[in-house]
Amino acid sequence: xxxxxxxxxxxxxxxxxxxLKGRKRFPLVLMLEPLFRCNLACSxxxxxxxxxxxxxxxxxxxxxxxxxxxxxxxxVSIPGGEPLLHPxxxxxxxxxxERKKFVYLCTNGLLLEKSLDKFQPSQYLTFSIHLxxxxxxxxxxxxxxxxxxxAVQAIKSAKSRGFRVTTNTTIxxxxxxxxxxxxxxxxxxxxxxxxxxxxxxxxxWAPDQDHFLKREQTHALFREILTPYKAGSKNWNFNHNPLxxxxxxxxxxxxxxxxxxxxxxxxxxxxxxxxxxxxxxKTFQELLDNTDWGKYGHKSGNPKCADCMVHCGYEPTAAIxxxxxxNIGRSVKALLGGN
Numbered sequence: 206x207x208x209x210x211x212x213x214x215x216x217x218x219x220x221x222x223x224x225l226k227g228r229k230r231f232p233l234v235l236m237l238e239p240l241f242r243c244n245l246a247c248s249x250x251x252x253x254x255x256x257x258x259x260x261x262x263x264x265x266x267x268x269x270x271x272x273x274x275x276x277x278x279x280x281v282s283i284p285g286g287e288p289l290l291h292p293x294x295x296x297x298x299x300x301x302x303e304r305k306k307f308v309y310l311c312t313n314g315l316l317l318e319k320s321l322d323k324f325q326p327s328q329y330l331t332f333s334i335h336l337x338x339x340x341x342x343x344x345x346x347x348x349x350x351x352x353x354x355x356a357v358q359a360i361k362s363a364k365s366r367g368f369r370v371t372t373n374t375t376i377x378x379x380x381x382x383x384x385x386x387x388x389x390x391x392x393x394x395x396x397x398x399x400x401x402x403x404x405x406x407x408x409x410w411a412p413d414q415d416h417f418l419k420r421e422q423t424h425a426l427f428r429e430i431l432t433p434y435k436a437g438s439k440n441w442n443f444n445h446n447p448l449x450x451x452x453x454x455x456x457x458x459x460x461x462x463x464x465x466x467x468x469x470x471x472x473x474x475x476x477x478x479x480x481x482x483x484x485x486x487k488t489f490q491e492l493l494d495n496t497d498w499g500k501y502g503h504k505s506g507n508p509k510c511a512d513c514m515v516h517c518g519y520e521p522t523a524a525i526x527x528x529x530x531x532n533i534g535r536s537v538k539a540l541l542g543g544n
Contacts, residue, residue, distance in 0.1 A: 208399065208444055209369070211328055212280070212307045219279045220528050230464045230493055233521045234280040235273055236479050238470035239264040239297060243287045245313055247347045262471040266296045272469040273306060276489045282309045282333075282466075289316040295323035302329045309333045311373060313347065314356030317363060326367035331398065333373045334360055338380065338388050346377070360395050369398045371444045377405040378422060382429040389441045399444025403516040404453065420503075420512045424455035445516075447539045448532060449523040453514060457523070461502035461510065465521025467492060477501050479517050481509060 216233070223231045240263045241255050264272075273281055281301055288294050289312050301308045302325075311333045324330065337346040340353040363370050372392055376385065392400055404423045431454055433439040443450065451457040463478035473485035474492045478501070486492045501510050502518075527536040 208446075209307075209328055215279055215305075215307070216524065217528070220525060224528075230462075230498070232276045232278045232465060232467050232489075233524060234282055234466045234517070235276055235278045236466055236468040236517060237264075237269055237272060237281050237283050238285055238468060239269060239283065239288060239291050239294070240471065241286045242290050243285060243313075244290065244315055245287070245347050245349060245352070259471065263291055263293070264297075264469075264471055266293050266300055269297050270300050270304070272489075273301060273304065276467060276469075278306070280307045280309070282311060284311040287313060287316065289320050294320075298324060298330060302327050305329060307331075309371070311335065313352065314359040315352065317356075317359035321363060321366055321368070324368070326369070328369070331369040331371055332363055333371050333401065335374075336372045336388075336392075337374050337376075338385060339391065342380070342384065342388075346375075357395070360397060364396055370395075371399040371401055372397055373401045373403075375403055375405050376426065376430075380426070382426065385430050386433065386439070389439070393441065397442070399442050401444045401516065402453075404514050420514060423453060423512070423514050427453040428455065445520065446523045446527050447535060448526050449516065449520050452519055452523060457526075459519050459522040459526070460504055461513065461518040462521045462525070463501055463518050464493060464496075464498070465524075466517035480513065480515065 219233075240260075242260050283294075283297070285291075288310055291297070294310075298308055298310060307329055309331050313335045317332060317334070334356050335347075336353070336356055337343045343353040343356075344350045360370050360372075374388075389400065404427070427450075431450060434441050434443075434450075435454070448457055452459050466479060467489060468475040468479040469489075473487055474489055475481075475485055476483050476492055477496050477498070481501075486495065499505060501507055503510055503513070526532055
């Protein structure tokens with residue numbers, strides 16, 4: 206498993222402390238979006254559909270730190286937009302690392318190689334590179350030729366300089382399972398620190414609404430893709446708790462915990478989650494207290510949630526389940542490199 210052992214220990218301690226405090230709803234990962242601007246126009250993402258005046262805005266470092274301290278998470282994911290377009294992204298990352306937060310800076314890789322001098326390698330910093338497959342498929346997903354090669358070269362440069370690097374892959378309808386397996390094999394040759402995968406999410410503003418997976422499609426597709434991994438013939442290095450992969454293949458039935466990965470941006474705290482555009486709150490506590498959580502999740506009957514199996518909603522559920530006595534052994538085995 207690609208999760209750093211220090212991170213696994215700190216997250217475990219955090220989960221135990223929340224349970225001892227009797228908290229039923231608490232965040233695990235903050236999705237911190239310091240800007241919505243991007244240098245790509247991917248068909249499966251709608252962030253750049255925001256009005257021009259919103260796209261010009263940036264969160265200040267102080268606003269970023271305040272949001273992290275307000276919700277108290279151990280892990281901060283920095284998506285966007287493209288975070289490396291932010292003029293103070295190095296200051297934001299440095300401040301979070303100094304606070305001993307585990308930072309995943311999510312990037313399409315186009316600006317990474319030229320930006321490496323802004324950062325210092327740390328066990329608390331991981332570059333998460335967006336790659337949806339091999340060259341032809343990935344460049345098609347991001348609607349620009351040449352992006353795959355630039356991202357791969359950026360991965361090699363970052364690894365050569367001692368940085369932690371993971372990849373982030375969104376799997377849409379129409380993907381070839383065998384080609385995805387070959388892609389995972391290829392990533393293994395890059396000496397990356399882990400792979401993250403998630404089914405395509407039905408983001409409301411995405412230009413392409415035709416290739417998001419239905420729930421049973423997700424189960425079937427991930428079962429086929431992960432068969433050699435589950436059988437032990439492939440030792441792919443996933444940056445996931447193995448229980449989340451069980452959920453994707455239909456071996457586990459989890460309910461969404463959207464408060465586990467709250468989203469904070471230039472607009473505030475997004476309600477109810479990263480994927481649904483239903484407004485914003487000014488504070489995290491308002492998000493927790495004023496959201497009718499019973500209206501969301503697979504069992505709620507909300508059609509917007511019916512087919513969602515995205516990591517931001519379900520990986521926190523898997524992390525909590527991993528703390529059950531019957532699952533701790535499997536989690537430890539995965540941490541040490543087993544399936």
